[in-house]
Amino acid sequence: MKGRVVVLRAYQAPFEIHEYEVPDPEPGAVLLKMTQAGICGSDLHSWRGDRTQALQPVSAAGQAMGHEGNGVIAKLGKGVTTDWAGRPVKEGDRVVHWSITACGRCRSCARGFTNLCTRPPDKYPAPAGVWPYFTGTYADYFYVTPSRPFYLVPDQIPDASLSWVNCAMGTSAEGLDLARCGLGDNVVIQGAGGLGLCAAAIATYRGAARVIVVDRLPDRLALAERFGADHTINIDELDTVEARRERVLELTGGEGADIVMELVGVTELIPEGVGYLAPGGTLVEIGHVMAGRQFSLDPRSIIRGKSILGSSGYRHTLLPGLLDLMVKTQDRVPYDKIVSDQFPLDRVNEAMGVAEWAGKRTAPTRAVLTP
Numbered sequence: 197m198k199g200r201v202v203v204l205r206a207y208q209a210p211f212e213i214h215e216y217e218v219p220d221p222e223p224g225a226v227l228l229k230m231t232q233a234g235i236c237g238s239d240l241h242s243w244r245g246d247r248t249q250a251l252q253p254v255s256a257a258g259q260a261m262g263h264e265g266n267g268v269i270a271k272l273g274k275g276v277t278t279d280w281a282g283r284p285v286k287e288g289d290r291v292v293h294w295s296i297t298a299c300g301r302c303r304s305c306a307r308g309f310t311n312l313c314t315r316p317p318d319k320y321p322a323p324a325g326v327w328p329y330f331t332g333t334y335a336d337y338f339y340v341t342p343s344r345p346f347y348l349v350p351d352q353i354p355d356a357s358l359s360w361v362n363c364a365m366g367t368s369a370e371g372l373d374l375a376r377c378g379l380g381d382n383v384v385i386q387g388a389g390g391l392g393l394c395a396a397a398i399a400t401y402r403g404a405a406r407v408i409v410v411d412r413l414p415d416r417l418a419l420a421e422r423f424g425a426d427h428t429i430n431i432d433e434l435d436t437v438e439a440r441r442e443r444v445l446e447l448t449g450g451e452g453a454d455i456v457m458e459l460v461g462v463t464e465l466i467p468e469g470v471g472y473l474a475p476g477g478t479l480v481e482i483g484h485v486m487a488g489r490q491f492s493l494d495p496r497s498i499i500r501g502k503s504i505l506g507s508s509g510y511r512h513t514l515l516p517g518l519l520d521l522m523v524k525t526q527d528r529v530p531y532d533k534i535v536s537d538q539f540p541l542d543r544v545n546e547a548m549g550v551a552e553w554a555g556k557r558t559a560p561t562r563a564v565l566t567p
């Protein structure tokens with residue numbers, strides 16, 4: 197039996213669809229039939245050509261695309277009887293997998309930062325055309341290697357709310373956790389895409405006093421309010437940094453923000469976000485997944501106990517809690533609205549064009565591919 201995999205052969209060229217023999221899972225592995233795969237901002241960097249051969253070389257065989265998504269268990273490898281939380285699993289169960297892998301025995305892993313593993317066992321980006329072939333989520337199947345954690349999805353969560361959990365939701369949860377978001381915090385979120393919407397819901401759940409979301413698209417800002425934002429700031433209406441800073445101060449009773457989440461990857465947002473901070477506050481930098489950008493900052497702007505904290509990926513142990521959070525809050529948080537567009541796998545290039553936001557004002561929050 198064969199299945200399809202979306203392959204990037206060269207930057208700035210359309211993706212190709214290749215067919216490979218569907219592998220039998222080795223002992224400890226699991227084969228998933230993909231239900232859907234989210235198109236993430238970091239995938240767009242590859243498609244758009246922000247990544248270059250010099251920055252991140254693509255081998256002759258290409259890369260298997262996609263890292264977000266969810267599926268159902270098509271086949272269990274020998275010895276797999278439970279998910280990574282010890283719950284029994286069987287074929288047909290819905291699961292989400294960790295979108296990164298960790299060795300468990302490097303210094304970062306030993307210190308608990310499995311998301312920062314220095315020797316991840318599964319290559320990312322995954323080389324195409326190499327067994328087990330189904331190493332990206334833009335595909336009919338996904339091969340969960342024995343070292344890759346996966347978790348059962350509670351029955352109450354619909355498929356429509358799942359494609360981005362193992363990237364956007366995990367990543368925003370990790371950043372808020374690292375900044376110790378908690379009771380009484382004023383939180384400003386820069387960017388109301390998938391990460392920003394998740395961050396609004398999680399910060400609210402963790403007890404933030406005020407959640408303020410900044411973006412330029414009215415429909416995204418309206419959605420942010422449904423995800424828990426107490427206030428929104430439209431940068432087209434408040435079109436100077438100073439006006440936005442004043443607004444943040446006003447909305448926080450003159451206090452400023454304890455946490456600012458930079459989720460967009462626009463360098464000017466870092467000094468702007470630092471300007472929002474209360475004494476002792478933290479700007480969490482997540483948006484810049486691409487190397488090579490610069491910003492300038494007056495060092496004095498952070499000496500009153502302020503910090504800039506980088507966060508990348510998330511620990512897989514957050515996944516069960518995030519799924520439980522969704523079950524508890526889905527009556528009031530419209531998680532299913534994060535996905536705005538669906539495309540079949542063979543229209544992947546069209547889907548990337550729709551998901552593209554750089555240089556234009558896209559309404560889509562997230563596009564997904566469904567095999």
Ligand SMILES: [Zn+2]
Nearest residue numbers: 236238264363
């Ligand atoms: Zn992602």
Ligand SMILES: [Zn+2]
Nearest residue numbers: 299302305313
């Ligand atoms: Zn490691």
